[in-house]
Amino acid sequence: ISTTIMTEANDFKDDVLIKQAPRSPTDFCQEYVDPRYWNPETPGFEIIDWERWEAQNPSPPKIFNPPQRKNLKGFKSAPLWYTNRSCYFQPFAWMCNSCLTPKTKKERISNGDELFKQLLNSDTTSPHAPTALRDHLLWTDQNIAPETLLALGSWAWRPQTNESRVIGVGTLKYGWTNNPTAFGLLFAKNNGTAFSVVQMSPDGKWILINGINGPGKEGELRSSLWIYVVQEGDVFKTPEGGIIDFVKPGDLCRLTWSNDDPYVCDNSELKYMYFPRRVVSLDEHGDLVKNSPHFDDLLRRATAKQDKCCETCCYTCACCMTPEERFDYTNAFISDTQIFAVAPTPPPVELIDRL
Numbered sequence: 001i002s003t004t005i006m007t008e009a010n011d012f013k014d015d016v017l018i019k020q021a022p023r024s025p026t027d028f029c030q031e032y033v034d035p036r037y038w039n040p041e042t043p044g045f046e047i048i049d050w051e052r053w054e055a056q057n058p059s060p061p062k063i064f065n066p067p068q069r070k071n072l073k074g075f076k077s078a079p080l081w082y083t084n085r086s087c088y089f090q091p092f093a094w095m096c097n098s099c100l101t102p103k104t105k106k107e108r109i110s111n112g113d114e115l116f117k118q119l120l121n122s123d124t125t126s127p128h129a130p131t132a133l134r135d136h137l138l139w140t141d142q143n144i145a146p147e148t149l150l151a152l153g154s155w156a157w158r159p160q161t162n163e164s165r166v167i168g169v170g171t172l173k174y175g176w177t178n179n180p181t182a183f184g185l186l187f188a189k190n191n192g193t194a195f196s197v198v199q200m201s202p203d204g205k206w207i208l209i210n211g212i213n214g215p216g217k218e219g220e221l222r223s224s225l226w227i228y229v230v231q232e233g234d235v236f237k238t239p240e241g242g243i244i245d246f247v248k249p250g251d252l253c254r255l256t257w258s259n260d261d262p263y264v265c266d267n268s269e270l271k272y273m274y275f276p277r278r279v280v281s282l283d284e285h286g287d288l289v290k291n292s293p294h295f296d297d298l299l300r301r302a303t304a305k306q307d308k309c310c311e312t313c314c315y316t317c318a319c320c321m322t323p324e325e326r327f328d329y330t331n332a333f334i335s336d337t338q339i340f341a342v343a344p345t346p347p348p349v350e351l352i353d354r355l
Contacts, residue, residue, distance in 0.1 A: 044221035168198030
């Protein structure tokens with residue numbers, strides 16, 4: 001970005017902040033009002049040519065057989081350090097949470113609405129977030145990363161224009177929960193300074209989230225995560241032929257084909273897939289609504305008693321399990337306790353629309 005454009009953007013930002021008084025710039029995550037994050041020069045990042053994307057007829061597989069189900073293989077995955085309730089390095093990890101990560105709050109999924117009120121509320125939800133993401137708390141079911149709940153509506157958002165542009169900037173630090181395991185704490189620490197920039201197709205069917213380490217030319221493109229908004233007529237099935245009936249039009253499907261080339265969409269190269277589930281939403285009055293069966297499944301897995309004690313040597317080892325069995329065991333139980341940081345109020349759209 002030229003010095004002139006940067007100066008004009010900063011002058012406009014200052015004017016808006018004055019008009020928004022008594023609010024100060026410290027009310028917002030500073031990166032959310034930084035023009036560089038809305039116009040990244042990160043190597044590998046590009047504004048999507050949506051005609052080129054649509055010309056490839058991208059479509060998620062209709063048979064849900066997540067590739068990550070085969071990832072937990074080999075000797076390194078025999079110790080159960082990666083499970084949602086892993087006991088490895090406890091109680092050290094639990095005791096050192098506040099000094100290891102920026103996510104210092106802890107709350108239980110089973111403790112009424114306490115966790116959900118802090119993650120999802122009208123004060124920290126941008127009215128300009130895409131409808132598919134706004135006012136929803138998502139559960140990353142079938143994800144093997146040590147993260148559970150996320151509220152993407154709390155990021156900074158601005159409307160799409162006739163020309164493609166970045167419409168959202170966010171960080172995994174806020175409104176994004178992790179397990180209080182050693183793996184979860186390390187994951188939270190490593191991603192505490194990571195930011196994501198979001199683009200959306202003109203028809204609203206596709207959302208691209210690029211993870212970046214720095215918005216400048218010295219930065220690094222970390223990931224390219226696609227979200228498909230399920231359409232009328234879409235039917236997803238299990239490998240056995242059963243219909244996945246909880247996936248409805250308007251729901252989400254998260255996909256990764258390539259972290260380097262955003263135009264790769266050949267399903268033979270698919271690396272990751274799951275359905276983020278809307279466990280809790282805000283109604284028109286800003287009140288929490290728990291969505292069945294998603295919330296019921298979340299609570300059941302958070303409070304279920306672990307089994308296979310002998311088979312896993314007291315939940316420490318899965319040397320006799322196949323990669324698929326390790327994946328299924330990991331996803332059968334999630335941590336009731338979650339660590340997180342409350343999201344700040346998103347900046348007003350007038351502040352970021354021209355950045």
